[in-house]
Amino acid sequence: MRRRSGNPGSVFPGIALVGGLLAAPLFLPLYHVNLLTEVIVFALYAVSYNLLLGYAGLLSFGHAMFFGTGAYVTAVALAHLPGLSVGSAILLSVAAATLAGVVTGALLLRHKGSYFALLTLAFNALFYAVATKWHSVTGGDDGLSVNRPNLDFLGVHLDLSDITTFYYFALITVGALIGYCWHFTHTAMGRTVLLVRENEERMKFLGYDTNISRLLLFTFTGALAGCAGSYYALFFEFTSISAISIEMTTTVLLMTFIGGTGSFLGPVLGALVYTLLHDKLSDITDRWPLIMGLIFIVMVLYVPGGLSGLIVSIRERLAGTAGKNAAQPLEGRKP
Amino acid sequence: MKDNGRILEVRDLYKDFSGLEVLAGVSFQVAQGERHAVIGPNGAGKTTLFNVITGKYKPSGGSILFQGRDITGRPPHQLCRMKISRSFQITNAFQELTVFENVRSGVRCLHGLRYHFFRRVDRDVAVNRRTEELLHLVGLGSVADAPVSTLSYGQQRALEIALTLSTDPELILLDEPTAGMTREETAEAIQLIDRVTRGKTLIIIEHDMDVVFSLADRISVLHYGRILASDRPHVIRDDQRVKDAYLGEG
Numbered sequence: 001m002r003r004r005s006g007n008p009g010s011v012f013p014g015i016a017l018v019g020g021l022l023a024a025p026l027f028l029p030l031y032h033v034n035l036l037t038e039v040i041v042f043a044l045y046a047v048s049y050n051l052l053l054g055y056a057g058l059l060s061f062g063h064a065m066f067f068g069t070g071a072y073v074t075a076v077a078l079a080h081l082p083g084l085s086v087g088s089a090i091l092l093s094v095a096a097a098t099l100a101g102v103v104t105g106a107l108l109l110r111h112k113g114s115y116f117a118l119l120t121l122a123f124n125a126l127f128y129a130v131a132t133k134w135h136s137v138t139g140g141d142d143g144l145s146v147n148r149p150n151l152d153f154l155g156v157h158l159d160l161s162d163i164t165t166f167y168y169f170a171l172i173t174v175g176a177l178i179g180y181c182w183h184f185t186h187t188a189m190g191r192t193v194l195l196v197r198e199n200e201e202r203m204k205f206l207g208y209d210t211n212i213s214r215l216l217l218f219t220f221t222g223a224l225a226g227c228a229g230s231y232y233a234l235f236f237e238f239t240s241i242s243a244i245s246i247e248m249t250t251t252v253l254l255m256t257f258i259g260g261t262g263s264f265l266g267p268v269l270g271a272l273v274y275t276l277l278h279d280k281l282s283d284i285t286d287r288w289p290l291i292m293g294l295i296f297i298v299m300v301l302y303v304p305g306g307l308s309g310l311i312v313s314i315r316e317r318l319a320g321t322a323g324k325n326a327a328q329p330l331e332g333r334k335p
Numbered sequence: 336m337k338d339n340g341r342i343l344e345v346r347d348l349y350k351d352f353s354g355l356e357v358l359a360g361v362s363f364q365v366a367q368g369e370r371h372a373v374i375g376p377n378g379a380g381k382t383t384l385f386n387v388i389t390g391k392y393k394p395s396g397g398s399i400l401f402q403g404r405d406i407t408g409r410p411p412h413q414l415c416r417m418k419i420s421r422s423f424q425i426t427n428a429f430q431e432l433t434v435f436e437n438v439r440s441g442v443r444c445l446h447g448l449r450y451h452f453f454r455r456v457d458r459d460v461a462v463n464r465r466t467e468e469l470l471h472l473v474g475l476g477s478v479a480d481a482p483v484s485t486l487s488y489g490q491q492r493a494l495e496i497a498l499t500l501s502t503d504p505e506l507i508l509l510d511e512p513t514a515g516m517t518r519e520e521t522a523e524a525i526q527l528i529d530r531v532t533r534g535k536t537l538i539i540i541e542h543d544m545d546v547v548f549s550l551a552d553r554i555s556v557l558h559y560g561r562i563l564a565s566d567r568p569h570v571i572r573d574d575q576r577v578k579d580a581y582l583g584e585g
């Protein structure tokens with residue numbers, strides 16, 4: 001069939017990326033392998049946010065409530081359920097974030113545009129308040145330390161306390177999830193979400209219940225963020241109040257904007273750049289959030305398509321094919 | 336056309352927009368398989384009537400029966416699945432997406448490919464085939480891969496019809512499908528509409544009286560939110576009130 005929306009130009013960098021990531025521990029020092037693990041965890045978080053913002057056009061300031069829920073559920077479950085496996089802890093987090101997504105989504109999605117955005121902020125503040133006050137469970141401001149259990153699965157035994165082993169564990173499982181997210185953007189649901197963003201009224205008249213599709217997507221991205229939060233807790237072996245704070249929402253916003261909402265891999269790039277910058281800057285100065293903020297302002301003002309948008313336009317200019325992409329199926333939000 | 340039962344019955348329909356009464360007790364009936372034209376001056380409430388029938392707005396009063404069932408106030412997506420479909424006076428498409436994906440989105444909805452989290456939209460043979468068919472039917476086969484925003488005005492109007500047909504409706508409501516077209520374009524468009532709506536029930540809002548009198552089995556005249564007359568074309572043509580209110584003007 002001639003009707004394939006997969007764009008070969010975007011598959012090759014994907015393969016190169018996967019190859020490079022698999023080989024990374026062979027040539028990178030442990031410190032950087034660890035940093036890369038952090039990038040992978042944040043990449044999932046950013047991809048989930050971009051499905052919401054870039055594909056569905058829903059601006060949420062509350063994504064950290066799901067991320068934080070995932071992080072706390074993993075920490076609490078591992079502390080209170082002896083013998084709980086890593087996989088079960090992650091699944092519990094996903095289940096909790098899914099539940100949180102359905103409930104908050106049902107309340108939030110009745111409102112549109114800026115009301116929706118403000119309400120997500122309010123809900124995030126509510127989640128944050130619960131996490132601070134519910135000291136007996138969450139440890140309040142002290143946080144919770146997490147015991148990363150070893151992996152015993154189908155006869156495979158992995159010592160996840162080893163940096164490289166945990167890297168591969170995260171790379172393969174999170175990588176598979178991100179791969180699924182890529183597939184998702186081509187599925188019926190993925191396209192439905194994008195079409196609703198483009199013209200909700202027409203979608204209704206074509207037989208789609210757009211409230212259902214929005215709620216499904218909101219819940220789905222919440223579940224993905226919860227999963228990322230679970231990995232975050234496992235990675236740092238600690239869950240603190242910052243995991244569910246507004247700053248964690250700002251973090252994902254920054255990553256997504258730095259990378260660009262116009263393409264699928266943009267936010268992955270954003271997660272990489274953000275994490276590396278953060279690592280370097282926080283070594284140099286305590287004022288790193290200030291610099292991040294400046295970068296954010298510059299990106300929004302001068303590079304609205306993010307780094308991925310920049311790469312695409314440079315590539316087009318070099319190849320002299322500007323405008324040739326016009327007929328290509330729309331992906332995330334165009335700058 | 337034989338009268339083989341009513342497909343649509345509108346009873347005493349009211350609609351007001353914060354005090355402005357646009358529909359003031361509209362009643363008319365449409366028989367199965369009929370081609371029914373709705374005429375009336377600009378601002379008479381024709382589009383509003385379509386909007387209320389197809390669920391965009393809830394009526395302030397009255398009721399709508401489709402195949403004997405009360406459908407008053409149901410949302411558009413449910414009415415669509417009950418096989419009611421409408422076009423828009425101003426093309427209402429997905430401007431940045433390809434013509435193919437535009438039409439496919441209606442077709443795949445019909446095939447139950449709406450919220451599926453695993454199945455790709457572009458690999459369903461039946462959906463693709465039906466989409467191609469529809470595009471050829473309305474003469475858009477050659478621009479299938481072009482974004483809608485690059486189409487000519489006439490092509491956009493053809494797309495509007497393809498979108499309306501994509502959900503395989505029994506009752507088709509077309510809101511001024513030929514507005515802004517030249518006489519030749521209008522003649523072509525009407526031929527197309529005649530062809531693609533065969534065997535279905537059609538309600539069409541149209542200003543060209545030649546078209547109306549040649550195409551329609553029945554005509555309803557809407558005037559200030561009321562039905563002035565609803566009858567066969569020759570009766571409408573000779574109706575003095577209609578002449579005074581509308582036909583005489585032109």
Ligand SMILES: Nc1ncnc2c1ncn2[C@@H]1O[C@H](COP(=O)(O)OP(=O)(O)O)[C@@H](O)[C@H]1O
Nearest residue numbers: 352355357375376377378379380381382383384
């Ligand atoms: N959503 C709306 N809000 C307020 N007034 C409306 C709305 N839709 C239509 N109207 C008013 O209703 C009247 C009839 O409009 P319309 O149904 O579009 O007429 P027609 O299609 O017969 O030209 C107009 O005066 C128009 O301004």
Ligand SMILES: [Mg+2]
Nearest residue numbers: 381382383424
């Ligand atoms: Mg009108």
